[in-house]
Amino acid sequence: xxxxxxxEYLESSRAxxxxxxxxxxxxxxxxxxxxxxWHRKHTIKALNGQVSLxxxxxxxxxxxxxxxxxxxxxxxIWKLSEQPCGLRLKATLPSWLGSYQKHHGKLSVxxxxxxxxxSARTLERITRPHRLSGERGRLGRKTGxxxxxxxxxxxxxxxxxxVDRPGWMxxxxxxxxxxxxxxxxxxxxxxxxxxxGWTELGALWGNSGSEVRAGLENIEKRMPFGLLGFDCDNxxxxxxxxxxxxxxxxxxxxKWTRSRPYKKNDQAHVEQKNFTHVRQLLGYGRYGEIELKVxxxxxxxxxxxxxxxxxxxxxxxxxxxxxxxxxxKIYDKPGSxxxxxxDCAEVEEKTKRDLRKEHRQFDxxxxxxxxxxxxxxxxxxxxxIEEERAELQAWAEEEPEESRPVTAIPPAADLxxxxxxxAAAPSVTPPRKSRPKLANKPKKQQKPNKSWVS
Numbered sequence: 001x002x003x004x005x006x007x008e009y010l011e012s013s014r015a016x017x018x019x020x021x022x023x024x025x026x027x028x029x030x031x032x033x034x035x036x037x038w039h040r041k042h043t044i045k046a047l048n049g050q051v052s053l054x055x056x057x058x059x060x061x062x063x064x065x066x067x068x069x070x071x072x073x074x075x076x077i078w079k080l081s082e083q084p085c086g087l088r089l090k091a092t093l094p095s096w097l098g099s100y101q102k103h104h105g106k107l108s109v110x111x112x113x114x115x116x117x118x119s120a121r122t123l124e125r126i127t128r129p130h131r132l133s134g135e136r137g138r139l140g141r142k143t144g145x146x147x148x149x150x151x152x153x154x155x156x157x158x159x160x161x162x163v164d165r166p167g168w169m170x171x172x173x174x175x176x177x178x179x180x181x182x183x184x185x186x187x188x189x190x191x192x193x194x195x196x197g198w199t200e201l202g203a204l205w206g207n208s209g210s211e212v213r214a215g216l217e218n219i220e221k222r223m224p225f226g227l228l229g230f231d232c233d234n235x236x237x238x239x240x241x242x243x244x245x246x247x248x249x250x251x252x253x254x255k256w257t258r259s260r261p262y263k264k265n266d267q268a269h270v271e272q273k274n275f276t277h278v279r280q281l282l283g284y285g286r287y288g289e290i291e292l293k294v295x296x297x298x299x300x301x302x303x304x305x306x307x308x309x310x311x312x313x314x315x316x317x318x319x320x321x322x323x324x325x326x327x328x329k330i331y332d333k334p335g336s337x338x339x340x341x342x343d344c345a346e347v348e349e350k351t352k353r354d355l356r357k358e359h360r361q362f363d364x365x366x367x368x369x370x371x372x373x374x375x376x377x378x379x380x381x382x383x384x385i386e387e388e389r390a391e392l393q394a395w396a397e398e399e400p401e402e403s404r405p406v407t408a409i410p411p412a413a414d415l416x417x418x419x420x421x422x423a424a425a426p427s428v429t430p431p432r433k434s435r436p437k438l439a440n441k442p443k444k445q446q447k448p449n450k451s452w453v454s
Contacts, residue, residue, distance in 0.1 A: 001035075006036070009035065010032075010046060013028060013031075013032050013047060014046075014047055014049065016028065017047045017048075028047070029043050029044060029047070032046070032047065064122075064125075065114070065122075066114070066118065066122065066126060069111065070111065070114060070115055070118075070126075071126055073097075073100065073107070073111075073115060074089075074093070074115060074118075074123065074126050074127070075126070075127065075130060076100065076104070077089075077092065077093060077096045077097070077100060078092075078123075078127050078130075079130075080096075080364070080365055080368040080369075081096060081311065081312060081364070081368070082276075082280075082307075082308075082312060083127070083131065084312070084313065085120075085124070086119075086120035086121060086122075086123040086124035086127070087120045087315065087331075087334050088312075088313040088314070088315065088334045089120070089123045089127070090118070090119070090120050090123055090334070091313040091333070091334035091335060091336075092311070092312070092313055093115060093116055094116055095311060095336075095364070096311065096364050096365070097112060097115070097116070099363050099364045099365045099366075100365065102363070102365075103365050150239040150240070150244060151234065151239065151258075154239070154256050154257060154258045155257055155258075156257070156258060156259070156260055157231055157257035157258065157259065157266065158259065158260050158263065158266045159266075161194055161229075161231075163194050163195045163229075164195070164346060165195060165225075165228070165344060165346035165347070166193050166195045166196050166198060166224075166225040166341060166344060166346075166347065167193065167195075167225050167226050167227055167228030167229065167254075168193065168194045168195065168228050168229035168231075169191045169192060169193055169194070169227060169229060169230055169231065170191070170192050170194065170231045170232075170267050170269050170270035171189070171190065171191050171216075171230060171231065171232045171238065171270065172189075172190050172232070172233060172267060172270045172271065172274055173187050173188065173189055173190070173204070173207055173212070173235070173237055174187065174188040174190060174274050174278045174279070175187055175207075176188065176282065176285070176286065176287040177286055177288075178284065178285050178286025178287075178288075179284070179286075180286065183288065184205065184206055184288070184290075185206075185286055185287055185288045186203060186204070186205060186287035186288075186292055186293060186296065187203070187204040187205075187206065187207045187211070188201055188202070188203060188204070188278045188282070188296075189201065189202040189203075189204055189212060189215040189216065189219070190270055190273055190274055190277065190278060191216075191219055191270070192269045192270040192272075192273045193225075193337070194269060195340070195344070196337045196340040196341050196344065197269075197314040197316070197337045197340065198223075198224075198225075198309055198337040198338075198340075198341065199273050199277055199305070199308060199309065199337070200219045200222070200223060200305065201219075201277060201278065201300040201304070201305060202215035202216075202218055202219050202297065202300065203215070203292075203293045203296040203297045203300065204293075205290055205293050207235075207236075207237040208237065209236075209237060209238075209240035209241070209242035209243050210242050211237075212237050212238065212242075212243060213242050213243055213246045216243075216246070217246070222301070224341065224351055224354070224355055225341075225347065225351065227254045228254055228255065229254050229255040229256075229257070230247060230254045230255070230256050230257070231257045231258065231259065231267065232256075232257075232258055232259070233258065233259050233267060234258055234259070234261050238258075239258070277304075277308060281299075281304060281371075281375070282296070282378075285382055285386075286382075286385075286386075287382060288385060288389075289381070289385055291381070292378065292381060292382070295374070295377060295378050295381070296378065298374065299371065299374040299375065299378065302370070302374075303367050303370040303371045303374060304371055306362050306367055307362075307364065307367040307368060307371060308337075309336070309337045309338055310336060310337075310338040310359055310362055310364075311336060311338075311362070311364040311367070312336060313334035313335050313336050313339075314334065314335070314336070314337065315331040315332060315333075315334050316331060316332050317329055317330075317331055318330045318331060318332050338355060338359060341355060342355065342356075
């Protein structure tokens, strides 16, 4: 029964209910209870007009405790912090309120306490009307051949890894070719720590082994911890002699492992960061100019990575419990990668002091605004490249000059400096003659088979 039919049936039952006697009302209550599956007490309230259906139904429960001022503050921080879920937003608000007061004025103590005491479900209700639903873009494609010799040397790592300290990294590359693998274009190198969620990014021009080596070297210089493990996929950008020499010839080489072919869930952590840290930031367009590498690297290092690593909480999956056909996932308390590094007992105190000193120099709202400003410059450059490519394509699709008819030169004209027209070379095969269209022959009528019955 549709919602419209339910409303019409309920209104009809309400009109008949007052005119009936006690026995008739009891029968009508039984009938409506069977139709809707309601309890008799609920049916009596509905027939008396105390319960409605659809948009006119009265909302139950207590009234919301948040007003316009609280919603404005929460939405401002939520949008600048890349629109996290309710659980991560609850962990984000305490660290962002100080920066919000610096830019928008001081808030009262009671208002700050109300904002920080809201539950994750309340924050979800506040932000739900403002969430955007976007369509999936084009997916990039991998290029290159893999090294079969290194496949025999590098062991396969599948399943979850239990680590107790930072430094065990998953690595992957993201193509910015706009759905095409032809020509040279920009790539992004992504490294994610399994223990803390600390993520590092680097821009590459192409996905050759030398470019990946240079990008990995720059990332290691700014990481707050050493590289203990390096888990990659089976692409040729990783399985090559250049990276082999860089990783395995050092004094303390990291443990180098690879995932199973065509099993992206073996690298679930870095695959997630490929979307949240790269695709959601730069999109799926083509970055086909080498000058964009400097701009994207500056965006990563100076604004985007400090914002994500210092001020964006992440959650780690602790346990999965299967209940029949459903899987229940249990996560730990949300915390930023910076906070997880400070809470880790295996990190040296000198490293923690350096991290605290670096953290005090950052302001989350300034970083979020810097990300938008740098993105505007990059997108403006990409749009200009796309316009030039469209103009070249339109020019190439125009009619070539060779196919245009050659105009006759008048005999009295001055022929100095004029290139004479070149006649077409003779062909060995004679030109095809157009055959006259013949009338279709009438189809032969098939004679019916005669069957003799004895």
